[in-house]
Amino acid sequence: MPPTHERTPDNPDNPAGWATDPGALVYGLDLSRFADSDGDGFGDLHGAIQHLDHVASLGVTWIWLLPFYPSERRDNGYDVDDHLAVDPRFGDLDDLREFLSRARALGMRVLIDAVPHHTSDRHPWFVAAQEDTDGTAGKFFVWSDDDSTEPDDHPMFPGEEESVWTFDERAGRYYHHQFYSFQPDINATDPDVFEELVQLLTYWLGVGVDGFRIDAALLLVQGKGRPDTDVDDDAFFDRLRARLREIRPDVALIAEASEPPELMARLIQNDRFDAVIDFSLNNATFLALAREKAQPIVDALARLDENIPPESRLNFIRNADELDLSQLSGPERQEVFDTFAVDPRAIIYGRGIRRGWAAMLQPAQRVRMSLSLLHALPGVPLLQAGQELGVGDDLRVEGRGAARTTMQWDDSDWGGFTTAAESPLTLRAQVDGPFGFRAVNARAQDGDPDSLLSLARRLARVRRETDADAGGWSVVDSGDPAVLALQRDGLLTLHNLADRDAPLTVGHGRDPALADGWDGATLGPYGFAWLVSPRDRLR
Numbered sequence: 001m002p003p004t005h006e007r008t009p010d011n012p013d014n015p016a017g018w019a020t021d022p023g024a025l026v027y028g029l030d031l032s033r034f035a036d037s038d039g040d041g042f043g044d045l046h047g048a049i050q051h052l053d054h055v056a057s058l059g060v061t062w063i064w065l066l067p068f069y070p071s072e073r074r075d076n077g078y079d080v081d082d083h084l085a086v087d088p089r090f091g092d093l094d095d096l097r098e099f100l101s102r103a104r105a106l107g108m109r110v111l112i113d114a115v116p117h118h119t120s121d122r123h124p125w126f127v128a129a130q131e132d133t134d135g136t137a138g139k140f141f142v143w144s145d146d147d148s149t150e151p152d153d154h155p156m157f158p159g160e161e162e163s164v165w166t167f168d169e170r171a172g173r174y175y176h177h178q179f180y181s182f183q184p185d186i187n188a189t190d191p192d193v194f195e196e197l198v199q200l201l202t203y204w205l206g207v208g209v210d211g212f213r214i215d216a217a218l219l220l221v222q223g224k225g226r227p228d229t230d231v232d233d234d235a236f237f238d239r240l241r242a243r244l245r246e247i248r249p250d251v252a253l254i255a256e257a258s259e260p261p262e263l264m265a266r267l268i269q270n271d272r273f274d275a276v277i278d279f280s281l282n283n284a285t286f287l288a289l290a291r292e293k294a295q296p297i298v299d300a301l302a303r304l305d306e307n308i309p310p311e312s313r314l315n316f317i318r319n320a321d322e323l324d325l326s327q328l329s330g331p332e333r334q335e336v337f338d339t340f341a342v343d344p345r346a347i348i349y350g351r352g353i354r355r356g357w358a359a360m361l362q363p364a365q366r367v368r369m370s371l372s373l374l375h376a377l378p379g380v381p382l383l384q385a386g387q388e389l390g391v392g393d394d395l396r397v398e399g400r401g402a403a404r405t406t407m408q409w410d411d412s413d414w415g416g417f418t419t420a421a422e423s424p425l426t427l428r429a430q431v432d433g434p435f436g437f438r439a440v441n442a443r444a445q446d447g448d449p450d451s452l453l454s455l456a457r458r459l460a461r462v463r464r465e466t467d468a469d470a471g472g473w474s475v476v477d478s479g480d481p482a483v484l485a486l487q488r489d490g491l492l493t494l495h496n497l498a499d500r501d502a503p504l505t506v507g508h509g510r511d512p513a514l515a516d517g518w519d520g521a522t523l524g525p526y527g528f529a530w531l532v533s534p535r536d537r538l539r
Helices: 045-050 052-056 093-105 124-131 191-207 217-221 233-247 261-271 280-291 295-305 330-340 364-376 399-403 428-432 442-446 452-465
Strands: 026-029 062-065 109-114 165-168 173-176 211-214 252-256 275-277 313-315 380-384 474-476 483-488 491-496 511-518 522-532
Touching (some): 045 093, 093 109, 109 191, 191 233, 217 233, 217 261, 233 252, 233 261, 261 275, 280 295, 280 330, 280 364, 364 491, 364 522, 442 452
Parallel strands (some): 026 380, 252 275, 275 313
Antiparallel strands (some): 165 173, 483 491, 491 522, 511 522
């Protein structure tokens, strides 16, 4: 095992932990779709290293690396074959260390995706478990002699998976899987499993990563359809954090779970996690956009403030999977569908939308406003690679892959992502669609002060220079129900969610740090403004 990476406060190469980051911004990076350096049509670590300057230019402080483990990638890499290796298509451990070193030199730290909830059905743990389901290896998973289910135990992907139990011919028993049938669930109640999870996370800390995004955090500790699979989740995560802090006191832990704030709050209590990826504000934002009224966001912020402090929540407009609207009521969800999923092919699992951010939120001015809104909302913004450009989607692709695009670096073949003759990862719409690489690419936007990329860079700078990530935000009455007005000290942010002019009663006499569609009294359709009092002009 590689030696652990020691960090000290007086070493500039070893920065402090999550909570000390001014202007924190997280960038989700799928190596397979980011940049291909060897022409095999598959992104890799060397390709990503060559483009880290681009990432740093966005004001990114944390890179979140999506799974890079050996995998058949039937679920975008979350079907892990080996938790302790790098998929050779991406490179090797030395390449990963080089990536970490280069990111750190540019002022960015790196979270990696830990996937402790399940393995793939090819993982050595599961292969061993099939031979003796009652033995030490077998106890790593959840087995049953029948496929009876409890009322709340249902597959995450209805229409693709009909049951949470699959019969295994080799084992002669059923195994539990909350996700796909090729992803057997880990049995978190087993003490050997806990120790194994600690060891694999310790290994990656030794390689030099700065923290982990824990995928499906609450599902990991929730019961798996049988009475003896419930875990004391508070104790589990308390022990996990304590063990990891023995290795690295500043390790960052981020929890992912699409659950209400009241449940997510338990994850940050007792310092179990530094932050959670919040879905409730995301759902409320889309409801507000559909209604062209700010109130759903106002209500969601009030609920969050009662449970999770801003520095402990990650906000996003669109994540790497489907837009999961499961925290809205049925009628509310239908309102969002009616506005943003007019094409029935866009709806998935009855609860989500598989459109990309820019394609879904057209016109372009609404996309720009939503990017500004993401930076203005109390919390830490999370961008996925390509969202800073406004890449599109392709509903001809089945499932959640419809919005997983390769990076569009320039207008050459395959958008500069690869020199291969063809790329199986590049969507057809990226070649011939309105959001394809001929029209939307980093090189063209880099020199255009009015581009989405330039706006993303300005927003990060203004957010940092105005200390917009500090606490103390309050909602103020803007004078128009379509406009969300947030104020902290001398900073006021305004966002018009409606496709019409909005005369306002606030903001008059303030200086614009950044504005689009603001004339000093009225916000234009989908306009936005970051306003400071004269005494608080930018440094």
